Amino acid sequence: MIKIALDRISKQYDRKTVLSRISLTVEAGELLSLLGPSGTGKTTLLKILAGLEDADAGDILFDGQSVRRLPPEKRKAVLVFQDYLLFPHLTVGENVGFGLKMAKQSASAVRTRVSEMLQLVQLSGSENKYPRELSGGQKQRVALARALAIEPRVLLLDEPFSNLDVLLRHSMQELVFAIQRKLKITTILVTHDWAEALMFSDRMAVLDNGVVQQVDIPERVYRNPASLKVAQLFGTSVNYIDGAVRNQTFLSWMGEYRAGDRADGPYQAVVRPEQVELRADAAGEWRVQKKIFAGQTTYYHIGKEERQLWAASPPNTRHELADQVSITVNLRPELLFPKATAGEDQ
Amino acid sequence: MKFWSKAFLVLALALLALPFAGLLLWSLAGEWPWPQLVPATVSFRGWTAFAAMAEKFLEAIVTSGLLSSAVTLLCLLVSLPAARALAYYQFAGKRLIEIFFISPLLAPVMSIAMGVHMQFIRLGLADTLPGVMLIHLFSCLPYGILILRDALLAVGSQWEDQAKVLGASRWQAARYIVLPLLAPGLVAASVMVFIVSFSEYILTFIIGGGKIVTFSLLIFPYLQGGDRNISSVLSIIFLLVILLWILVLELLARRYTGQGRFFHL
Amino acid sequence: MRKSITICLLLLPATLIQLWIMFTGIFSSIEQSLGYIPTAGLTEISRDYYRELLADPTFWRSLLFSLYTALFSSGLSVGLGLGLAGLMAANFPARFSAQQWFKLPIIVPHLVAVFLIMVTLGNAGLVDRLLHFAWGPGVRLPNLTMDPWGLGIILTYIWKSAPYAAFILYTFLRNTDPRLIATARNLGASPWRAFWHVLVPLLKPALGGCFILIFAYNFTAFEVPFLIGPTYPKALPVLAYTYFLNPDSEARAYAMAINSLLLLFSLFPIWFFQRCWQNESKEGS
Known part of the structure; x- marks a missing residue:
């Protein structure tokens, strides 16, 4: 040793x-x-x-x-x-x-x-x-x-x-x-x-x-x-959301989220598909556009007007194509990255 | 289509083989008047003529065999490091060096030998065995380097690395891993170099000045002269010596590596 | 740094031997061709030997003869070799056991190859007799040994090199991905078009390399034209050799002038080979 x-x-x-x-x-x-x-x-x-x-x-x-x-x-x-x-x-x-x-x-x-x-x-x-x-x-x-x-x-x-x-x-x-x-x-x-x-x-x-x-x-x-x-590095079907932090809040088209102690400035949020929760909702604004069955998980590509997101659900939830859904995004402050570096990387 | 292409292949093989049939027939022909298809009588005239001069021929065969074996050994010793540099290292000017090593195959070696002859006279190398060996080595080097380079590339350098991390020293890695894996390439190179050296006529004649009598030198006038019986016998013996060399090399390599058959030419 | 030293040491022995012989050979050829042969009492530098050589129609006939036999023999060898290789690859895609037989002419030295052609295609040779047997009297082969058209030379070289080219090209074909042809067929190409448009372009560097190696050898080799070629015109190397053997010391200068021109001419095959090779490594990467 x-x-x-x-x-x-x-x-x-x-x-x-x-x-x-x-x-x-x-x-x-x-x-x-x-x-x-x-x-x-x-x-x-x-x-x-x-x-x-x-x-x-x-x-x-x-x-x-x-x-x-x-x-x-x-x-x-x-x-x-x-x-x-x-x-x-x-x-x-x-x-x-x-x-x-x-x-x-x-x-x-x-x-x-x-x-x-x-x-x-x-x-x-x-x-x-x-x-x-x-x-x-x-x-x-x-x-x-x-x-x-x-x-x-x-x-x-x-x-x-x-x-x-x-x-x-x-x-x-x-x-x-x-x-x-x-x-x-x-x-x-x-x-x-x-x-x-x-x-x-x-x-x-x-x-x-x-x-x-x-x-x-x-x-x-x-x-x-x-x-x-x-x-x-981890996984596929990851969502990248552009936004900005003002007063410890991340602002983007998804709404406002707590940004921990991040300084102000442009940011990109990494949202893994399992952080997007789907609920069947006849009045939901999102629609299922694509469904990929992968055994242990099912991936859904959902859209609202020009917005697109990937979500992953456990196998017991079942949505079908064209179903209307509403979503909850569990955005985590640890997955916010300053936009400058993101721009450099891409 | 299928039939015709196969027929063409068979014809090509027949044309390839026909001369050998002629060689055998003439080596055993007695009376063979035009236009008969096969000899009228069988005769060992060519063989008895060879036997009568056997001493002279055997001496030349031994000279040639030793000369070409020595050239082969030297050639491998010199080629292997160069081939290794070309196969496993990247360096500036590599292209140039490669073209340089290949150039004797593209340039008139005979003209170079005639030019070198004068210098060899000054150095006392003309008309001597070392002189002849040197010029043979020169004409054989490209074959040795190219064949061994390709063989090393095919084997790859990773085996040596693997042996080393398992605790083998450089010599152990060479002896137990690299050489056995390289054996087919070494056999191929030795066979080719030996053939080139053993068949060489004009370089031997220019530098050896007729003093170094190799088998090629000895049979040249017979092949020119036209007695088909004797020429056939001599040609057959020439080919047999080369085949024997291939066989010996294969057996050696097989004993060393303990497996496989290569039949590499 | 240590790596560069290793590389130098590895290359050193081969480079030294080759450089020394090439350099002295070339230098001495040029020196002697300019009339500087002290051992023969010639010390005056002059261009006369070149001038006279270039004014001599024998030299030009020899040059043309050598070029013609070398071009025809290497071109036909590569063409035939490509045909054979293509047929073999088409009919025996997995492995053609007879490919080993194509190696056979490699072990036959040129000296013996000449004799083999003589007994097969020469006067009262096997083919001559076979023709007579098949079509009766009156059908005879044209004379192929010592003939002024150098047919004997060309045929000997073809017998030696065509199988070799076939072997090399067949190995190449077998190493190319068979799915390339399958893809071309799948996209609607006939077997012939797939071969011509997919494989032949891939083979180009190999074809060029094969051709130039055979050409360079056939252009500068001595044995075959000496044994089976005509007495006039002589192939260029044979002419050089005849001058070289001539005890007259000025003849030696002519020999060396021919050698120097042959050496100069060899820049062409070297350039050509280098070009083929460049293409190959470009496509390889």
């Missing part, structure tokens, strides 16, 4: 800044997920941590010790790549035992450790298979076993589940994160899947434009996003 500290890590490619003075700590045994749009240097950061790329500036500390000058093979920071990279010419057993063999452990010690690891990932007895004989989920588990076999100080997962279909993804997530909790390995998970990050990580870090936008526990990142960018 070690604690990782990144100290002002910067990296450029072809004069394009990918990472700009990134400082971040990962507590011992913690699972931190790195979230952000593609091309924001998440994978680069993992490679820098693993020692496969060198940062242009800054330092990496494992338990207070700089590892920046340590070559990848001495760091014990194992990166599990997105496409698993099981060595195709080696058997499952040889793959899992690879790191131990490189460390010149005895054949019998390697054999014991390999079977232990395969048992951990529920693949006992497949030592002699070749990677091409495995399914996607099995490959994933072998890759994990291979990484864990060398008792890494840090586990780095690069979008580990993105190649799996939805059903398999859920069971693999359960398995992998249960193992991570059990072994208490300090882990960084890069992912595109915000739901995965919310459900499984101890803390999340949101990266954008080479800068850390926010680091916090998942619930707070979801509820109190630090910027519009962060708010935009």
Whole structure:
């Protein structure tokens, strides 16, 4: 169990800044997920941590010790790549035992450790298979076993589940994160899947434009996003309402809402579809224009004259096309963002 | 349509194969008067003629074999680093370097050899084995670099990274991961380079000055001369040597990687 | 910084060897072509060798002959290769086991290829006999060895390069997404039009590259025209070689003048190849 500290890590490619003075700590045994749009240097950061790329500036500390000058093979920071990279010419057993063999452990010690690891990932007895004989989920588990076999100080997962279909993804997530909790390995998970990050990580870090936008526990990142960018990460069918704050009140076409302690000025409110409540109301001014049934939730696109909104309702509420409805918007002051930054971002 | 296109393919393959049939027939023909389709009598005249001069030919085959093997080895050693730079690194002037490495395939190598000959005389390389090896190496380098570059690109650099983060040193990663994965490419490059070097006539003649007698040099007058029996036998032996080399390389690679068949030419 | 050093070190051995040989080869060719051959007692720089060479009709006949055989053989090879590759891809989209056979001419050296063409298409060769067998006496192949039209040269080169081009282009075709053709068919193109309008444009860089590599080789190679070509006109490399072997030291200067012109001419294939390649990487990205 070690604690990782990144100290002002910067990296450029072809004069394009990918990472700009990134400082971040990962507590011992913690699972931190790195979230952000593609091309924001998440994978680069993992490679820098693993020692496969060198940062242009800054330092990496494992338990207070700089590892920046340590070559990848001495760091014990194992990166599990997105496409698993099981060595195709080696058997499952040889793959899992690879790191131990490189460390010149005895054949019998390697054999014991390999079977232990395969048992951990529920693949006992497949030592002699070749990677091409495995399914996607099995490959994933072998890759994990291979990484864990060398008792890494840090586990780095690069979008580990993105190649799996939805059903398999859920069971693999359960398995992998249960193992991570059990072994208490300090882990960084890069992912595109915000739901995965919310459900499984101890803390999340949101990266954008080479800068850390926010680091916090998942619930707070979801509820109190630090910027519009962060708010935009979660979910689809989000409504953006332009307005202005005067005297701690947000004014827009929707009406007046409490704006907490926000300073005066133009603002944009992020209204997630679940914040728009619908009620069947024959005298309602809103009309259902589109209905998208998505199983656990149903999305409604509603309109009033030129105004449009997305709403999400639990499955027990039922509105049909052209139904008249009235709405309640639960606007939250935490989701108000100054318009200047919003304009910059768009 | 389907029928005709298949018929065309079969015809093409037949035209490809027909010369080999001719080669076999002539190597065993005795009396074969015009215009008979097959020889009237079978004779081993070509083969006995070869056997009578076997010592001379075998010596040339051994010289050629050793020369071309050495050239192949050298070529791979020099090509591999260059191919690696081209495959895995981005740098300014990469295009220029690539065109430069390919240029011997587009320029008259024979003219360069004639020019170089004078310098080789001054350096004492003319008429010597090292001199011939050097000029062969020059004409083989583009094949080695291009084939290995493509092979490295196909393999990708991520395997090496994966091996390293699992604790493999640079040499361990090369030995246990990169070389086995690269084996098909190495075989392909070795086969091609060997063929180019083994078949080389004019460069060997210009730089070797007739002192270095390779198999190509020795059979050249026979192919020119016109005794079809002997020429056929010599051609068959030439092809057999090359096939043998391919076979040996494949077996070596298969033993090393412990799997697969490549049949790479 | 460390990265640049690594790159330099990796490139160094190959670059040094190639640069040294190319530079001395080119420099020495030019030097000798200008009449500076001290070992032969020639030390006076002059342009006379070029002047006389360019005034000599033999040189021009040789140049034209080389250009003509190289253009025809490489053009026909690529054309045939494209046809074969297209037919193979159409008939055997998954995998054509016979494609391996198309590699066969690669392992056959030019020396042997010449002999193979002689026994097949030469006087009293296999095809000659087959024609006689099929259509009776009186039907004979025209003479293809040492013929003034260089047909033997062209046929040898085609036998060597067409299967090679077919193999390369077929590999290319198989690596292009088969759904492209499916999409074109789906949008109403006939198989032929789909091939011509979708695949051939994609293949253009490969076609150009293939053509220029074969052309450059056939234009400057010695063995084939020497063995199966006519005594007049000689192909340019054969002419250079004849001068080179001539014990007269001035002949050597002529040889080097031809070499220098051949080297100068090779800028064209290099430029052409570079252009094809640029297009390829543009479309690739």
